[in-house]
Amino acid sequence: MLELYHNNLSVNAQKVRIVLAEKNLEWTGRHLSFVKGEHLTPEFRALNPRGLVPVLVIESSVICSYLDEVFPEPPLTPKAPLERATMRLWCKLPDDVLHIACGTVSFAISFGEQLKKQAGDQLEERLMKMPDPARRERQRVLIEKGIEAPFFRDHIKVHDKAVAEMEAQLRKTKWLVCNDYTRRMQ
Numbered sequence: 001m002l003e004l005y006h007n008n009l010s011v012n013a014q015k016v017r018i019v020l021a022e023k024n025l026e027w028t029g030r031h032l033s034f035v036k037g038e039h040l041t042p043e044f045r046a047l048n049p050r051g052l053v054p055v056l057v058i059e060s061s062v063i064c065s066y067l068d069e070v071f072p073e074p075p076l077t078p079k080a081p082l083e084r085a086t087m088r089l090w091c092k093l094p095d096d097v098l099h100i101a102c103g104t105v106s107f108a109i110s111f112g113e114q115l116k117k118q119a120g121d122q123l124e125e126r127l128m129k130m131p132d133p134a135r136r137e138r139q140r141v142l143i144e145k146g147i148e149a150p151f152f153r154d155h156i157k158v159h160d161k162a163v164a165e166m167e168a169q170l171r172k173t174k175w176l177v178c179n180d181y182t183r184r185m186q
Helices: 011-022 042-047 060-070 081-117 118-128 131-148 152-170
Strands: 001-006 027-031
Touching: 001 060, 011 060, 011 081, 011 118, 081 131, 081 152, 118 131, 131 152
Parallel strands: 001 027
Antiparallel strands: none
8 A cells, every 4th residue: 555645735745646546546645734843753754854745755756757657557657758758847847946936835825824823942943853954944034924025926926937838838738748638648
């Protein structure tokens, strides 16, 4: 049985859950509370030292590729090499571009407000458990300033640009990669 550590608000966890659903795979979910810092515990960090979800032993895009290879039916990767390359480029967008911007927006609007309720020493202890200093400081600013954080509007623009790129592609093809839903043609 596949075991997925995830959070219902994590975009990266969502894409893995979509692949699991598309392939009709049975899995067990281990929901982690970000507010409680369950992703920062030593037990979870033994699975993922970066303290990020999802975890199916490997990162989300790699999880999706792994699932498509190990459970080939229905295939989610196009058969044609150019379409596969195009799919990989679109898959990199959330990982390389949108991940930090999405985290900024969701943290400023939701998580940061929830964490403000923690006592100062508890909040500081939670922040210090984060392995990535840049992410820690970004979250510190978002907790203090919310949507008024100096980089918040720039991260909204990242989303606007990504949506514009998707809309431009969708004017050319029915789906982001091609005119067929990205399953290999039999």
